[in-house]
Amino acid sequence: MIQERKSDHVDIVLGRDVCASENWWDRCWLVHEALPEVHMDEVDTRTTLFGTELSMPLVIVAITGGYPRGGKMNRNLAEAAAEAGVALGVGSQRAGLEDPRLAGTYSVVKEFDVPLVIGNIGAPQLVPQAGRPAYGVEDARRAMEMVDADVLAVHLNFLQEAVQGEGDRNAVGCFDAVRSLAGELPVVVKETGAGFSASTLDRLVDTEIVGIDIGGLGGTSFSAVEAHRAPDGSVLRRCGMAFRDWGVPTPVSLAFAAGRFECIATGGVRNGIDAAKAIVMGARSAGMAAALLRAATESADAVMAELQAIRRELVTAMFLTGSPSVDALKRKPVVLDPLVEHWMERSR
Numbered sequence: 001m002i003q004e005r006k007s008d009h010v011d012i013v014l015g016r017d018v019c020a021s022e023n024w025w026d027r028c029w030l031v032h033e034a035l036p037e038v039h040m041d042e043v044d045t046r047t048t049l050f051g052t053e054l055s056m057p058l059v060i061v062a063i064t065g066g067y068p069r070g071g072k073m074n075r076n077l078a079e080a081a082a083e084a085g086v087a088l089g090v091g092s093q094r095a096g097l098e099d100p101r102l103a104g105t106y107s108v109v110k111e112f113d114v115p116l117v118i119g120n121i122g123a124p125q126l127v128p129q130a131g132r133p134a135y136g137v138e139d140a141r142r143a144m145e146m147v148d149a150d151v152l153a154v155h156l157n158f159l160q161e162a163v164q165g166e167g168d169r170n171a172v173g174c175f176d177a178v179r180s181l182a183g184e185l186p187v188v189v190k191e192t193g194a195g196f197s198a199s200t201l202d203r204l205v206d207t208e209i210v211g212i213d214i215g216g217l218g219g220t221s222f223s224a225v226e227a228h229r230a231p232d233g234s235v236l237r238r239c240g241m242a243f244r245d246w247g248v249p250t251p252v253s254l255a256f257a258a259g260r261f262e263c264i265a266t267g268g269v270r271n272g273i274d275a276a277k278a279i280v281m282g283a284r285s286a287g288m289a290a291a292l293l294r295a296a297t298e299s300a301d302a303v304m305a306e307l308q309a310i311r312r313e314l315v316t317a318m319f320l321t322g323s324p325s326v327d328a329l330k331r332k333p334v335v336l337d338p339l340v341e342h343w344m345e346r347s348r
């Protein structure tokens with residue numbers, strides 16, 4: 001069942017309109033510098049994430065694994081990530097933990113020299129769910145070993161679980177489970193499209209997590225994805241569509257988290273300009289899933305071509321803001337739409 005669901009997700013994201021109705025990066029603007037005093041060919045996009053150098057501030061965040069096509073996609077992504085020098089996260093490793101025959105669809109990433117690999121398990125699996133026991137630290141360690149992970153993303157996807165027929169409904173004890181896991185392993189807490197409120201971040205700041213992947217509102221909506229899996233006219237279809245725009249916009253969440261956590265800004269990042277905006281707003285790196293999905297199903301060359309285009313856009317944005325380096329970019333101004341500022345004031 002997990003295999004089928006994973007495959008459905010890819011097909012739905014590729015074939016249907018499942019983006020949030022608004023991309024919140026369109027409400028943030030960088031400021032053009034007419035006299036940039038930078039040589040565009042010398043713009044340096046290198047940066048570090050969790051202590052590892054990347055050629056540019058980009059993470060290909062969790063997408064897939066656990067079924068044969070997912071394995072091929074992970075191979076394409078890993079080959080390109082290694083060549084481009086960017087970080088790579090695998091999709092939820094639950095299928096591989098529960099059926100060792102599927103572990104290869106994730107561990108394929110070990111065949112490539114990816115600078116930073118991010119493992120992935122779900123926070124709902126860290127507490128007991130309808131007859132299933134909770135994963136412990138040894139399971140999480142096995143997930144990391146499966147892909148030689150540098151850090152482990154623990155994903156929060158309670159919106160998706162809530163609108164799914166077969167979803168895990170128990171969130172009681174998740175925070176303690178995440179906190180205790182973070183005491184043992186390098187954990188990145190990751191949302192999957194609904195972002196983090198300031199109050200959730202306030203609780204996480206007292207843990208030993210190494211970072212946050214914002215996964216905010218504005219890009220792929222897993223509520224919309226699940227709606228498309230539900231039968232026409234069903235309550236689940238209706239509920240999934242109703243919650244399509246639920247969550248905290250990515251730039252708002254990022255503003256709450258920046259400076260307190262090492263942040264990956266995921267959620268609606270479409271290109272190198274959005275990535276540059278994320279860096280100006282305090283992210284250590286941008287994160288992308290949907291924008292790389294089609295290429296991932298095609299070939300490593302197709303992913304590489306996308307990454308080169310993103311790099312070109314990022315370099316152009318850095319040049320036109322007069323930023324010779326990522327550190328210089330971080331100090332540039334950003335103009336925010338009043339609605340973004342309103343969100344920041346009122347949701348705090």
Ligand SMILES: Cc1cc2nc3c(=O)[nH]c(=O)nc-3n(C[C@H](O)[C@H](O)[C@H](O)COP(=O)(O)O)c2cc1C
Binds near residue numbers: 190216
């Ligand atoms: C097809 C697909 C499958 C995904 N599977 C996972 C997953 O297994 N684990 C996870 O943490 N996030 C998963 N995500 C969520 C992404 O990592 C990301 O948080 C989300 O798609 C928002 O980013 P985007 O707007 O760039 O797509 C998946 C996304 C897509 C598009």
